[in-house]
Amino acid sequence: MSEGARRADxxxxxxxxxxxxxxxxxxxxxGTIPMVGGRLARASFEPxxxxxxxxxxxxxxxxxxxxxxxxxxxxYWNPYRSMFDWVxxxxxxxMMGATQVDRYGNxxxxxxxxxxxxxxxxxxxxxxxxxTVNDTTSYWVPNHSPQVVCAAVDTVxxxxxxxxxxxxxxxxxxxxxxVVTNLCVFDFETPDHRMRLRSVHPGASVExx
Numbered sequence: 283m284s285e286g287a288r289r290a291d292x293x294x295x296x297x298x299x300x301x302x303x304x305x306x307x308x309x310x311x312x313g314t315i316p317m318v319g320g321r322l323a324r325a326s327f328e329p330x331x332x333x334x335x336x337x338x339x340x341x342x343x344x345x346x347x348x349x350x351x352x353x354x355x356x357x358y359w360n361p362y363r364s365m366f367d368w369v370x371x372x373x374x375x376x377m378m379g380a381t382q383v384d385r386y387g388n389x390x391x392x393x394x395x396x397x398x399x400x401x402x403x404x405x406x407x408x409x410x411x412x413x414t415v416n417d418t419t420s421y422w423v424p425n426h427s428p429q430v431v432c433a434a435v436d437t438v439x440x441x442x443x444x445x446x447x448x449x450x451x452x453x454x455x456x457x458x459x460x461v462v463t464n465l466c467v468f469d470f471e472t473p474d475h476r477m478r479l480r481s482v483h484p485g486a487s488v489e490x491x
Contacts, residue, residue, distance in 0.1 A: 289464060290315060292483045293422075296467050298323040300420045300460045301375060306330040308340075308374040316377040316422045319462075321345070334360065369409075372455030375418040378410065380461070382435040383421050385477045387458035387470055389414070389440030397437050410439035415449070418457040426463035426491070443475035466491045 297319025301309055309331045311320035317336075324331040325344040335341045335354065342355040360368075368374045381404055382390035389410060395401035413419055419440060423430055438445065446456040461468040461477070465486040468477045482488055 287484075289483065289485060292485075293424075293462060293464060294319045294322060296460075296462045296481075296483070297377065297420075297422065298326065299467075300377065300462065301328055301331060304328055304331060304375050304418070306332065306373075308332045308334065308368045310334055310368075310374055311377040311422075313377075313379060313422055315424070320377070332357070338362070369412060369416050372416055372418075374416075375420070375459070376413050377420045377422055378413065378440065380421040380423055380430070380440070382430055382432055383423065383461055384432055384435045384442065386442035386444040386475060387419075387421075387440075387461075387477065388435045388438045388442035388445065389421060390435035390437045391439050392437045394436055400436070407439045411441060414440040414442075414456060414458070415446070415453050416455050418455070418459055420458070420460045420462065423461060423463040426465040431461070431463065431468075443470060447475075 293315050297311065297316050301320060301323040309320045309324065311317050321333060321344055324333055332340050338359065338361045339356045340358040340360050342357050343353065378389065380389045380391065381394070391405045391410060392407050393400035393403055441456065442458060446453040458470055466482045467480045469480045470477055472478050479491060482491060
């Protein structure tokens with residue numbers, strides 16, 4: 283690891299790499315590290331990415347986040363109603379969080395425990411089912427643990443490869459590309475789309491993963 287580089291820097295670069303090769307689509311990273319990584323990708327090797335400001339515009343600025351209105355360079359007016367045109371077209375790569383993510387890329391952000399009597403209620407399903415069926419999806423997991431990266435999620439919100447395979451043509455845009463955690467990067471580039479360890483961050487170990 284370069285002197286002065288922090289784990290957060292390594293994670294931001296790993297997130298940026300998730301968007302490599304995407305070209306002119308909407309990059310929709312959610313959260314601080316995903317946002318920094320997405321904008322790093324556009325500033326360095328994916329100049330055609332369209333980036334949302336998280337509200338109602340696409341912006342040309344490369345600043346990491348928190349653009350002041352006076353400095354924001356607006357490329358496109360993108361109100362909420364227009365987002366569905368992006369979502370349903372398949373020309374979008376979203377990076378979401380995951381309270382749990384399993385070996386086939388199923389994601390849980392709704393509940394922990396039995397769905398009928400959960401131990402904890404979380405965000406809810408939100409847009410996860412539609413996002414994963416219609417668009418390329420990656421996940422950011424800031425606190426890697428066996429409870430988070432698990433064999434099977436308690437509740438399926440985002441759809442993984444095992445479930446998408448049963449949907450046929452309606453899931454033609456489905457792709458779970460990467461899971462970036464604070465320790466490593468996973469992908470699904472295996473014959474049965476089962477999660478595999480792609481890389482371990484500098485300073486982390488396979489044993490920790």
